[in-house]
Amino acid sequence: MDIRSFNREAWDRQVQSGKNPWTVPVSPEIIARARAGDWSVVLTENKSVPREWFPPLTGLKILGLACGGGQQGPILAAAGAKVTIFDNSPAQLNRDREVVQREGLEIRTVEGDMRDLSVFGNESFDLVFHPVSNLFIHEIRPVWKEAYRVLRHGGSLLSGFMNPLFYLFDWEDMDNGILNVRNRIPFSDIETYGMERLQKEDRPAEFGHSLTDQLGGQMDAGFVIAGMYEDHHNGLKISGHIETYMATRAIKI
Numbered sequence: 001m002d003i004r005s006f007n008r009e010a011w012d013r014q015v016q017s018g019k020n021p022w023t024v025p026v027s028p029e030i031i032a033r034a035r036a037g038d039w040s041v042v043l044t045e046n047k048s049v050p051r052e053w054f055p056p057l058t059g060l061k062i063l064g065l066a067c068g069g070g071q072q073g074p075i076l077a078a079a080g081a082k083v084t085i086f087d088n089s090p091a092q093l094n095r096d097r098e099v100v101q102r103e104g105l106e107i108r109t110v111e112g113d114m115r116d117l118s119v120f121g122n123e124s125f126d127l128v129f130h131p132v133s134n135l136f137i138h139e140i141r142p143v144w145k146e147a148y149r150v151l152r153h154g155g156s157l158l159s160g161f162m163n164p165l166f167y168l169f170d171w172e173d174m175d176n177g178i179l180n181v182r183n184r185i186p187f188s189d190i191e192t193y194g195m196e197r198l199q200k201e202d203r204p205a206e207f208g209h210s211l212t213d214q215l216g217g218q219m220d221a222g223f224v225i226a227g228m229y230e231d232h233h234n235g236l237k238i239s240g241h242i243e244t245y246m247a248t249r250a251i252k253i
C-alpha cells in the first residue's frame with residue numbers, strides 16, 4: 001500500500017469537495033492585515049501560535065512543511081517572510097498559487113513527501129512551520145530528521161500534531177457521543193478500519209503516533225524542545241475531557 005499516493009489523491013479530492021476547512025484559502029482582508037503587521041497563524045485548530053515563537057519575519061526563510069491550502073504560507077509571506085510551501089497534494093499547492101496570484105505575493109511551491117526533503121540543501125531555512133499533518137504518514141522520525149537537516153543552527157521547528165489519546169477511541173462510537181476505548185497506539189486507520197471504509201468515506205488515511213515518536217523523535221533528531229501548548233478539537237466529545245492537539249517549538253542549537 002503506497003500511503004503517500006493514496007493520501008495525495010485523497011487530499012486532492014478534499015480540495016475539490018470544498019468541505020474541508022484546511023483547503024480553503026485565506027481572505028483578502030486577512031492578507032491586507034498581515035501586510036500591515038497584524039497577523040497570526042495556527043499550527044493546530046484554534047489557538048494562535050505565540051508571536052514570541054517567531055523571530056522578526058522580514059526576510060526570514062520559512063519552509064511550510066505539509067502546509068498547503070493557501071493559509072499560513074500567504075499570511076507569513078504578506079507579513080514579510082520568504083516562504084516555501086511544501087506539500088504532497090498538487091491541489092493543495094494550487095490553493096497557495098491562487099492566493100499568490102490574487103494578492104501579488106511571492107511563494108515557492110514544491111510538491112513532495114514530508115519524509116524526503118532532499119530537494120533542499122542543508123541549513124537552507126531559518127524556520128520550519130509544520131502544522132498538524134504527520135497523522136497522514138505512517139513514519140514520522142524521517143520527518144524530524146529532515147527538518148533538522150534543512151534548518152540552520154539557531155533555527156526553529158514549530159510543529160502541530162495529535163495527542164495519541166485521540167486515537168484510542170472507536171470513531172463510530174465517538175460520532176455518537178460515546179467514548180469507547182478500542183484502539184492501540186501506534187494506530188493505523190487502514191489496519192483498524194480497513195480500506196473499504198476509507199474509500200467509502202472518501203478521506204485520507206490517518207496514523208496515531210506515540211509520544212516517543214512525536215517528542216522523543218524530535219529530540220533524537222537533535223532538537224531541544226523549548227516550548228509547547230495544547231489545543232482542543234472543535235465539536236468532539238473528547239474535547240470536554242482533554243485537549244487533543246499539541247504544538248511544540250523545537251530549536252536546532
Ligand SMILES: C[S@@+](CC[C@H](N)C(=O)[O-])C[C@H]1O[C@@H](n2cnc3c(N)ncnc32)[C@H](O)[C@@H]1O
Nearest residue numbers: 011066067068069088089092113114131133136
Ligand atoms: C491539515 S492539512 C495542513 C495544512 C493546512 N494549511 C493547515 O493549516 O493545517 C494536511 C496537509 O498535509 C499534506 N500531506 C499529507 N501527506 C503528506 C506527505 N506525505 N508529505 C507532504 N504533505 C503531506 C496534505 O496534502 C495536506 O495539505
